[in-house]
Every structure is written in C-alpha cells, then in structure tokens.
Amino acid sequence: xxxxxxxxxxxxxxxxxxxxxxxxxxxxxxxxxxxxxxxxxxxxxxxxxxxxxxxxxxxxxxxxxxxxxxxxxxxxxxxxxxxxxxxxxxxxxxxxxxxxxxxxxxxxxxxxxxxxxxxxxxxxxxxxxxxxxxxxxxxxxxxxxxxxxxxxxxxxxxxxxxxxxxxxxxxxxxxxxxxxxxxxxxxxxxxxxxxxxxxxxxxxxxxxxxxxxxxxxxxxxxxxxxxxxxxxxxxxxxxxxxxxxxxxxxxxxxxxxxxxxxxxxxxxxxxxxxxxxxxxxxxxxxxxxxxxxxxxxxxxxxxxxxxxxxxxxxxxxxxxxxxxxxxxxxxxxxxxxxxxxxxxxxxxxxxxxxxxxxxxxxxxxxxxxxxxxxxxxxxxxxxxxxxxxxxxxxxxxxxxxxxxxxxxxxxxxxxxxxxxxxxxxxxxxxxxxxxxxxxxxxxxxxxxxxxxxxxxxxxxxxxxxxxxxxxxxxxxxxxxxxxxxxxxxxxxxxxxxxxxxxxxxxxxxxxxxxxxxxxxxxxxxxxxxxxxxxxxxxxxxxxxxxxxxx
Numbered sequence: 001x002x003x004x005x006x007x008x009x010x011x012x013x014x015x016x017x018x019x020x021x022x023x024x025x026x027x028x029x030x031x032x033x034x035x036x037x038x039x040x041x042x043x044x045x046x047x048x049x050x051x052x053x054x055x056x057x058x059x060x061x062x063x064x065x066x067x068x069x070x071x072x073x074x075x076x077x078x079x080x081x082x083x084x085x086x087x088x089x090x091x092x093x094x095x096x097x098x099x100x101x102x103x104x105x106x107x108x109x110x111x112x113x114x115x116x117x118x119x120x121x122x123x124x125x126x127x128x129x130x131x132x133x134x135x136x137x138x139x140x141x142x143x144x145x146x147x148x149x150x151x152x153x154x155x156x157x158x159x160x161x162x163x164x165x166x167x168x169x170x171x172x173x174x175x176x177x178x179x180x181x182x183x184x185x186x187x188x189x190x191x192x193x194x195x196x197x198x199x200x201x202x203x204x205x206x207x208x209x210x211x212x213x214x215x216x217x218x219x220x221x222x223x224x225x226x227x228x229x230x231x232x233x234x235x236x237x238x239x240x241x242x243x244x245x246x247x248x249x250x251x252x253x254x255x256x257x258x259x260x261x262x263x264x265x266x267x268x269x270x271x272x273x274x275x276x277x278x279x280x281x282x283x284x285x286x287x288x289x290x291x292x293x294x295x296x297x298x299x300x301x302x303x304x305x306x307x308x309x310x311x312x313x314x315x316x317x318x319x320x321x322x323x324x325x326x327x328x329x330x331x332x333x334x335x336x337x338x339x340x341x342x343x344x345x346x347x348x349x350x351x352x353x354x355x356x357x358x359x360x361x362x363x364x365x366x367x368x369x370x371x372x373x374x375x376x377x378x379x380x381x382x383x384x385x386x387x388x389x390x391x392x393x394x395x396x397x398x399x400x401x402x403x404x405x406x407x408x409x410x411x412x413x414x415x416x417x418x419x420x421x422x423x424x425x426x427x428x429x430x431x432x433x434x435x436x437x438x439x440x441x442x443x444x445x446x447x448x449x450x451x452x453x454x455x456x457x458x459x460x461x462x463x464x465x466x467x468x469x470x471x472x473x474x475x476x477x478x479x480x481x482x483x484x485x486x487x488x489x490x491x492x493x494x495x496x497x498x499x500x501x502x503x504x505x506x507x508x509x510x511x512x513x514x515x516x517x518x519x520x521x522x523x524x525x526x527x528x529x530x531x532x533x534x535x536x537x538x539x540x541x542x543x544x545x546x547x548x549x550x
Contacts, residue, residue, distance in 0.1 A: 002077030002086060003052045005036070007061070009069045010048070010460060014041045018066040018334055019073075024056050030076055037073075042338030044427075044463075045456040055079040058087060066334065120195035121170045122208060123154070125179075127187045132159045136184040137191075142174050148194055155191075169254060169281060173197040176205055255282035262287045335424040346487045350403070351523040354482050357535045360543050361498050361513040367545040371439070381515075382418075382472050383443040385495055387548055388541035390414050390435040393468055396534040400467050402488035403524045417466030417486060420450045427453045428486055430466045439548070470495065480516045490525040491534075494518040515542075 007017045018040040024030055032053045039048045058075040061067045075083045125135045136158040142148055150171045157166045176193035179185055190208055193201055253270045255263070259282045263270050266287070273290050275282035332340075364384060371379045393400045393414050402409045414435045417428035429449035431442060452458050469486040474497035483494045496516040503512030517538075521531040541548050 002057065002075050002081055002083050003054070004072060004086060005050070005052075005074040005076060006070045007067050007073045008039065008048060010039060010041045010046050014069060014334075014338075016066050016068050016334060016337070017041055019061045019063050020045050022059065022063055026056050026059055028056050030054060030056050040334055040456075041460070042334040044458050044460065046459075050076065052076045055081075057081060057083050060087075117195065117199055117201075117204075119172065120175075120193065120199055120201060120204070121172070122190065123168070123170075123192040123194060124188045125185050125191045126157070126166060132187060134184055134186050135159055137179045137181050138163050139181055140177065144174050144177055145197075146174050148172060148174050167256065168194065170194045175199060175201055178205075253282065254280060256284065258284050259287045333424045335422075335427075339425045342487070343484045346485050350485055350487060352485060352520050353523055353528065353531075354518050354520050355528070355531045355535055356480065356516060356518045357539060359515045359517060359539050360503070361515045364542055364545050365498075365513055377440055379439045379443055381474070381498065382470075382495070383439045383446065384542060384545060384548075385472065385493070385517075386416055386418065386431065386434060386442050386446070386470055387437070387439050388538050389468060389470055389493055390416055390437075391541055391548060392534055392538040394435050395537050396530065398530045399491050399521075399526055399534045401490045401525045402467070403490065403522060408525050411467040413467065415465050415467050417463075417469040417489075418446050418449075419469060419471040419483075419486075420453045422454050422456075427458065427463060428466060428469060429453055429458060429462055430464065432465070469493070474498065474515070480518060482518050483520055485520055485522055490522045491531070492520050493538075494520065 010017065020038040020040045022037045023035045024037070030036070030050050030053055032050060034050050035047045036050050036056075037048050038045055054076045055078065056074060057077050060072040060074060067073065072087070075086055077083060138156040138158045140155045141153045142155070148154070148168050148171055150168060152168050153165045154168050154174075155166050156163055172194045173196065174192060175195050178190040178192060185191070190205070193205065195201065254275060255270050255273075260270065262268075262284060263273070268287060268290055270282055270287075273282050273286050276286055361381075364381065368379055368381065368384065371377060393416075397410055400411045400414060402411070413433060415430050415432050416434040417430045419426055419428050429446070431437065431445055431449075434442065437445070449458060449462060466486065466489060469483075469489055469492040471483045471492060472495040473481060474495055477497050479496045479499060481494050481496065483492045485492050494517065496518075498513050498515045500511050501514055502509050503514065504510075505512070517535070519531055519535055521528075
C-alpha cells in the first residue's frame with residue numbers, strides 16, 4: 001500500500017522546507033532508513049530518511065524548491081501502483097463526501113449572490129498604514145443623509161500610528177454608517193455605504209455583515225472600461241501606461257488631494273502615474289516615486305520643436321545621467337525568512353532599551369597573554385566575554401529570564417548563545433551550562449560549532465535553549481552597536497572592538513585599551529537598574545580576569 005511522505009518539521013521554528021538534493025529518484029528501491037533527500041530548514045541542511053520501504057513512485061517537490069511543512073513531499077509504494085488519486089488529493093476527499101453532501105447542497109442553495117443596486121458603493125475600513133490591522137472612527141464629518149462629493153472627508157480614522165482624514169472616492173448620499181464615533185473594527189470590515197438617496201440597502205447590509213455572496217450590477221466605470229478602444233501595436237507603450245490609471249465615468253482621475261498638489265508642483269501628468277492606493281487611487285508615494293519614461297516617438301516629435309529655440313538662444317549644457325538601471329531578485333532562503341520573521345517579532349513585541357558601558361581591557365590583555373603562553377592553550381577575548389557573562393548572570397538571575405503573558409520564567413541554568421555569521425545570515429549556537437565551563441572549553445566549543453554552522457552541519461538541538469546571547473563584531477573593527485534580542489531571551493550583549501584612546505588613571509591622562517559593550521534588555525522582565533547592575537558585575541570580571549578563575 002502506498003505511503004504519503006510529507007515535508008517534515010525538522011526544527012521548532014520551521015514552517016517551510018527546501019529540497020536541497022534528492023538522493024533517490026522515481027523508480028528507485030527504498031529501504032527503511034535510506035536517506036531520501038537533504039532538506040534545507042531555516043537553521044541547517046539535514047538528511048531526511050525514509051521510515052518505509054518500497055519503490056519511490058512520486059516526488060512532489062523538485063530540487064531547489066520549497067514547500068510548507070506537512071505538504072506532499074513524496075509517495076512510496078509497490079512498483080507499478082497507481083497513486084494518481086493520492087497526488088490529486090481524491091483519496092482524502094472521498095472520506096468526507098458522505099457526511100458533507102447534504103450540507104453542501106443546502107449551502108449552495110443559500111449562497112445565491114444578492115444583487116447590489118447600481119451606484120451603491122460599500123466603503124470598508126481602509127488600511128492607512130503598513131502595520132494597521134484595526135481602525136477606530138475618531139470622528140464622523142458626514143452624517144447619514146448628507147450629500148457626499150468625491151474628495152469630501154468622510155471621517156477621521158485613528159490608526160496604530162496616527163489619526164488621519166479618510167476621504168470619499170465616490171459621490172452620492174451617505175446611506176449607512178457601520179461604526180459610531182469611538183468604535184473600532186478590523187481592516188476591510190464595513191464602514192459606510194454611499195448611493196442614490198432613498199435606496200433601500202438594509203437587506204444588503206445584513207448580507208454583507210454575514211459574509212454572504214454579493215453581486216454588483218455593472219457600474220459606469222465597468223462600462224467605460226469595456227468601451228475603451230483597443231490600442232494598435234504602434235501605440236503599445238502608451239497603452240500600457242494609460243491602462244494602469246483608474247479613470248471615473250466623468251473623466252476624472254482618482255487621486256488624493258495631496259497627490260494632486262504634489263503633481264501640480266512637480267509638473268507631473270497624473271494620467272501617466274500608476275495608482276497603488278485603494279481601488280487604484282493615486283496617492284502621495286505614487287507621485288513622489290514617479291519617473292517619467294518618454295516614448296522614443298514622442299521625443300522625436302519634440303526635437304524639431306526645440307531646435308529653433310536652441311538656435312536663437314543656446315542653453316547652458318545640462319548634465320544628463322547616463323547608464324542603465326538594473327535590479328536582480330534573489331530568492332530568500334529559509335534561514336533569511338526565519339531571521340526576518342523572528343527579529344521582527346522581537347523588535348515589535350519586546351520593548352527594547354539599551355545600556356552602554358566602557359571597559360578597561362588592560363588587565364584582560366595581560367591575562368590573556370599569560371594564559372596563552374601555556375602550551376596547547378588558546379583563549380580569545382570573546383571567550384573571556386562569554387565566561388564573564390555567564391558568571392554575571394549567576395549573580396543577576398533577573399536577566400536570565402523570559403517573558404510569558406502569564407508569568408516571568410526564571411531559568412536556573414545558564415545557556416549562552418553566541419551569534420555566528422554564515423553565508424545566508426546568522427545562526428546562534430548554544431553553549432549549555434556555560435557557567436560551569438572554563439574559558440578554554442568555551443573557546444573550543446565555540447570554534448567547533450562555528451565551523452559546523454558555516455557548513456550547515458549544526459543540528460537544531462545545538463541551536464535551541466539559549467537563556468542569554470552574546471554578539472561580537474569587534475573583530476570587524478566595529479566600536480559600538482546595538483542588537484535585537486534573541487527571544488525568548490530577556491537580553492543580548494553587543495561587544496565592540498578594543499581600541500586605544502586617552503583615559504584618566506590616577507589623575508593622569510594615559511593611553512588605555514577600551515572596549516565598549518551595549519546590553520539590550522526587554523523592559524518587561526529587566527528594569528534599568530537591574531541591567532545596570534549586571535553590567536557593573538560584568539565589568540568587574542573583565543577588568544580583573546583573575547576573579548573568574550577563583
């Protein structure tokens with residue numbers, strides 16, 4: 001019997017996998033335990049073995065392509081077995097046919113679209129910012145029964161960022177208001193209805209609220225689009241430019257007042273600007289980002305007209321930039337997608353604040369030289385930083401925590417993650433029970449994990465469970481920087497380069513070796529005084545490394 005192999009979840013954060021390489025091809029015999037493919041996750045490339053034996057009958061994801069977790073990856077069964085029903089999903093559908101036949105019939109009967117009268121427009125809650133998911137009506141500037149002209153301000157909408165005026169794109173009478181002032185609703189929910197005075201829309205509004213199918217009668221704009229003459233091949237470029245502009249039945253171009261003002265100031269023809277706002281409306285960013293690309297034919301026609309002017313009054317030479325604008329799209333790897341998702345979640349959910357301190361590294365430099373003078377011993381400044389962090393966490397357990405909505409979790413163990421740059425982005429190998437390790441052990445473990453991280457040989461288990469993170473860019477000459485917290489940690493330490501600069505010691509200005517570190521803290525779990533106390537302890541350990549050996 002054929003067995004469906006689904007895209008496995010090979011890490012706790014994996015939502016999609018990419019087939020890096022198939023080690024079996026369709027028609028090959030497969031034994032239990034054989035490696036089917038190498039799967040690229042968001043953290044590493046891992047071998048995926050078969051739990052079944054038989055013949056590989058179908059491959060659902062080609063090499064180099066991705067698919068969501070639990071989607072069809074392959075099918076293994078008896079040689080020559082027909083698996084077309086499994087590929088098309090018919091097998092799963094047959095199981096529920098009997099139980100769903102009657103409800104489907106009833107649903108089909110009730111789902112007949114209700115016709116919306118001509119010239120009635122449903123206004124939904126607009127998305128006025130890129131992060132907006134809900135809007136609040138701060139104030140209505142029109143009331144039910146009022147006449148509305150295109151461009152009139154209907155209401156003031158409070159978004160997650162600001163309170164903004166929302167203007168009408170239509171004209172008619174305000175027939176219905178879906179929200180009272182002060183009430184909120186999700187983006188795309190019903191806000192208002194505009195149409196001809198006296199139109200009965202009560203039944204249609206109820207259908208809209210229930211999410212039932214609605215069918216509009218042809219509007220003027222639809223008719224106009226149908227009546228627009230087709231351009232011939234000689235005017236292909238002009239047709240492309242005009243087709244993207246939304247024109248009302250009265251010949252007006254849909255554009256916000258601000259967009260019209262900016263276009264007038266810059267001398268831009270709005271008929272050539274592509275609208276990206278609601279319903280194709282031209283907004284401010286469309287005008288500001290517009291670059292005119294005049295057709296060659298138009299330039300040829302304008303050239304003779306400009307010639308007499310040039311002959312009578314030679315113009316000063318104008319610099320014209322030359323060259324070709326190019327772009328290249330590179331498909332985002334699973335690692336890059338996960339980095340983007342996790343760091344965005346951290347930055348916009350955890351209230352970050354930053355504490356910066358300078359550390360005198362003179363004693364650390366002397367101690368490191370003495371330690372490395374011992375045969376077969378190699379300690380880096382990063383190893384010293386990691387060790388000092390672990391010992392400081394032991395004295396300040398509030399920093400070794402994580403936030404949940406129900407409680408603050410205090411980690412009794414100390415696992416420090418060390419950020420490592422790889423070709424596709426960034427990974428964070430974890431040193432388990434770091435406070436119990438020597439600096440030599442820390443150095444060996446970090447080096448081993450960094451080498452395997454760059455060849456994508458780290459296992460997910462080796463990148464999970466951190467309670468604190470260290471990010472060091474000092475080797476790149478970066479003097480100071482801030483990092484985004486690696487959740488669910490409560491803090492991350494950013495380590496800069498050791499630089500020589502004037503310092504005051506015993507009342508004298510001397511040349512000192514100074515390293516700047518910045519602690520990013522989650523204010524939900526770590527208060528400012530707590531973070532400052534942690535840095536003071538960390539500073540004491542690094543400025544007196546012998547105390548870490550006690």
